[in-house]
Amino acid sequence: MSDSNTIIIATKNKGKAKEFVQMFAPYGVEVKTLLDFPDAPDIEETGKTFAENAILKAEGISKTMNTIAIADDSGLAIDALNGRPGIYSARYAGEQKDDEANMDKVLAELIDVPGEDRSARFHCALAAAIPGKETVTVEGTCEGSILLERTGTNGFGYDPIFFVKEKGVAMAELSSEEKNQISHRANALKKLSGMIGQLIEGDAR
Ligand SMILES: O=c1[nH]c(=O)c2ncn([C@@H]3O[C@H](COP(=O)(O)OP(=O)(O)OP(=O)(O)O)[C@@H](O)[C@H]3O)c2[nH]1
Numbered sequence: 181m182s183d184s185n186t187i188i189i190a191t192k193n194k195g196k197a198k199e200f201v202q203m204f205a206p207y208g209v210e211v212k213t214l215l216d217f218p219d220a221p222d223i224e225e226t227g228k229t230f231a232e233n234a235i236l237k238a239e240g241i242s243k244t245m246n247t248i249a250i251a252d253d254s255g256l257a258i259d260a261l262n263g264r265p266g267i268y269s270a271r272y273a274g275e276q277k278d279d280e281a282n283m284d285k286v287l288a289e290l291i292d293v294p295g296e297d298r299s300a301r302f303h304c305a306l307a308a309a310i311p312g313k314e315t316v317t318v319e320g321t322c323e324g325s326i327l328l329e330r331t332g333t334n335g336f337g338y339d340p341i342f343f344v345k346e347k348g349v350a351m352a353e354l355s356s357e358e359k360n361q362i363s364h365r366a367n368a369l370k371k372l373s374g375m376i377g378q379l380i381e382g383d384a385r
C-alpha cells in the first residue's frame with residue numbers, strides 16, 4: 181500500500197495533516213493521511229476523553245486498512261468554561277466544523293471574563309495502533325489563554341484566539357516551524373519519537 185518510510189495518520193483534518201508532514205520530515209518519514217484515502221471510513225468519536233477517541237480512530241483505521249495507524253484527538257480546554265469545548269472542539273458551533281463560528285462562540289461566551297481568568301490549554305492525544313500489538317497512547321499540552329480578538333493568520337482552528345504563554349504571542353502569529361516545536365501536538369509526538377522506527381509501515385511486521 182505504501183513505501184517503507186511511510187506513516188499513516190488517521191486524520192481528515194487538513195491543518196493537522198500539514199503539521200504532521202512537517203513534524204515527521206526530520207525523521208525522513210513520509211506522512212499519508214486519510215485525505216490520500218478518500219474511501220477510508222469515518223470513525224465515530226464516541227469516547228469520553230481525547231485518549232479514548234484517539235484510540236478509536238487509530239484502531240478503526242488500522243483494522244479496516246490493515247496497516248499501522250496513528251490518530252490525533254485534540255482540542256481546547258478553557259478553565260472559565262469548565263474545560264469546554266474540550267473533546268467537542270471541532271464541532272463546538274455545530275456539525276459543519278466551522279473554525280470561524282467556533283471562535284465566535286468562544287469569544288461570545290467569554291465576553292465578560294477578564295484577562296486573568298481566561299486561562300486555557302490545548303490538549304493532544306496520539307494513539308499508535310500496530311496490528312497484533314498493544315496500542316500506545318501519549319498526550320501533550322500547550323498552556324495559554326484566550327485573547328479578546330483574533331490575532332495572526334497562521335495555523336488552523338482556534339489558533340488566532342489562543343495566546344501561547346511560552347512565546348508571548350498568539351498561536352496564529354507563530355510560523356509553522358515555531359508552532360511545531362511547542363504545540364500540544366509536538367509535545368505529544370516527542371513522547372512517541374522513540375518508537376518512530378516501529379511505526380514506519382512494514383517494520384513492525
Ligand atoms: O487552534 C487550534 N490549533 C490546533 O493545533 C488544534 N488542534 C486541535 N484543534 C481543535 O480541536 C479540533 C480537533 O478535533 P478532532 O481531534 O476530532 O479532529 P477533527 O475532527 O478536526 O479531525 P480528525 O483528526 O478527527 O479527522 C480541531 O478541529 C480544532 O477545532 C486545534 N485548534
Ligand SMILES: [Mg+2]
Nearest residue numbers: 193225253270
Ligand atoms: Mg474528529
